[in-house]
Amino acid sequence: MSGIMDMVHLDTGLVDCAAYSPEVYVEELDRVFGRTWIFVGHVAQVPRPGDFVTGWIGETPVALVHGGDGAIRGFVNRCATSQRPFLAYDAGHLDRLTCPAHRRGYDTLGRRLGSEPADDAACLTPVPRLSVYGGLVFGSLAGSGETLEEHLGEARWYLDNYVLREDIGGLQLLPGVQRYRMPGNWKLLAENFAGDDYHVAITHASVLSLRAQQVEPRIINSPGRQATDPIFSVATGYRHGVPHGLLEVRVGDDFYNHDLMRAQTISPRAVDWVNTRKDAVDRRLAHLPAKPYSFHVGNLFPTFSIIGNGTSLEAVGLLVWHPRGPNETAVTQLGFVDAGAPLELQEQMAFALSHQQAAAGVFAPDDHENFERLAKSVQTAVARTVPFNYEMGLADEGRDVRPPEWQDPAWPGLVLPRFTELIQRDFYRYWMTLMTTGAGNGA
Amino acid sequence: MVRDPQLMLEVAELLFREAELLDDGSFHEWLEGVADDIRYVMPATEVLPPSKEPQVLKRREQQRWGEIDVQEERLRFWLYDEDHNSLTMRIRRLDTGMAYAELPESITSRMVTNVRAWEEPEEGLIRVTSKILVHQVRHEDHEDFFVGRRWDKYRRVDGQLRLLWRYVELGHPVLPRTISILF
């Protein structure tokens, strides 16, 4: 697409408002959502043969189906002949899939029932590629291209050690999938989670002020101003790969000690679990001279966000930003607790995530307000002359801030000051590459 | 047949007064009508295949009335999962003057209807079901409707009914916006 090069200025950190225009939106459905890996669900949503869950890749409706043969497949949720979605429910269990338009039936492997032999045209359209990483299921509408592992890149290290924790039992899906509308272009929501730790103290000032007064200690599980440990932002894939951003990467024992202190108010088993988590990371990463205790929030390009794993007292929230036009986004959000944690700690984890980041939490509605106002102004005549400014930290572009004694060996990723917009700049760098190179692939 | 017309009138007045307090932003006054051991919950609405199995229907009824006996089953990613302390926090958050989701304050109109009320003498509780339609205007032309059903339990304290349990089931598989108001 022509003109994109003029919209993103990496040297000055300016992004033209045209990047959020209807014309660009139509193109990015093909070039971004038709080509990259999009999170479509978790294997725990479809545990038994016959289970299914529906979702989207871009604007394309898709379904994950656990087949009678034990394999999990992705299908475009569209009957091969009637074009109608064949699954009308968010999730469920079926022995056969039936198109509601003319009752054409398919088995759970996507094969048309009663057609011999089952030729491709009579089958459901598969999502061209489906790949699972630690229970996280991603789909790609492109039949070829980089693998999911290549796409995730060094962010895998953060998933393995600080989100998935498979060596101590992994994640347990909480019932209650939340879906809601959020105004704003999908890129603005995604890069907010990827790189914007700066807005937190301002947009969410009400919650932070209540933390200082200890009004509801179950909700904000951080030591706040008492913590002196350094907090970083991290970019992976910087300049050479797919850009993922991790925020509030904490090094040191302040958050661990705070977790312990809070766990003591819950139960001895909760204390044990905080130590189990810490010991497992210490064991896995014993070869590193320094490492994070946790990171709190992040976004894996383009639209897969993670929140809540900053402490042992909060559940993990996984969010997807589904594009719904240049100025509108649909959010799907799942919650997970540590499968191995005692019930009383799992309850605390779920309570904290619900109160923070649920659609009715004390954080998400404040962000909503920002994006609603932004959506209103982004296409105005004045906005078109004033680009978005992502220049914070430009003077230190590309510099890793770790001291030399942490470097041998160093953990993966480019470690940045907490407040920088390098991650957003790199987000738009890669977006521009997708938008200007190769062919699109309808999403 | 209305089992107890006097109770119906009392409960209708209570629900209408509650809607008025919330529409007026009198949240502290609203909280005074809430029992110290309140549970106030709202699950996410999901569109799942219907079940006619008596056990499934019974479980749903138990969930709506807060009578699930297995602790593990209460573990959920709730929209609202409140006790008195967390409700107090939410109201104090609005008082900070920095809760931007409610700056300016939403203009809300709560309409309460389909009210049914009956006493459970052996529990010493009043059970109430109702429907609620809320019109919310954030600012300018940003407006939405929320529609939902409620299952309430009340306890009589010094002659006054205090809200002890509220389960709100919204009718939106995709919420029209994030939620910054009470139901």
Ligand SMILES: [Fe+2]
């Ligand atoms: Fe935020």
